[in-house]
Amino acid sequence: MSKKQTLQELSEIIDTYCVNCLLKKHFREEYGKSYAHSFCINKCTVGEKIKEVGKKLL
Structure with a gap:
């Protein structure tokens, strides 16, 4: 898999699951960004999964 395809896969995962994640929003409000x-x-x-796919970039 090329670097471009890997970055595209990562982007799709983030756009699908992370952009409007309720858990992330809740934890930011309750405990902070860190x-x-x-x-x-x-x-x-x-x-x-993002870490697993990201290892392909190394």
């Missing part, structure tokens, strides 16, 4: 960001990266299944 906690919400940490949750998305470490605990969210979509975040795990």
Whole structure:
């Protein structure tokens, strides 16, 4: 898979699942931006998928 295709796949995942994510919005309001960001990266299944796809860029 080319770099361009990988970036397109990442963009599609983010646009589909992350743009209007209610969990992210809730955690930002209740705990702050850092906690919400940490949750998305470490605990969210979509975040795990993004990390998996992102490894192809290395």
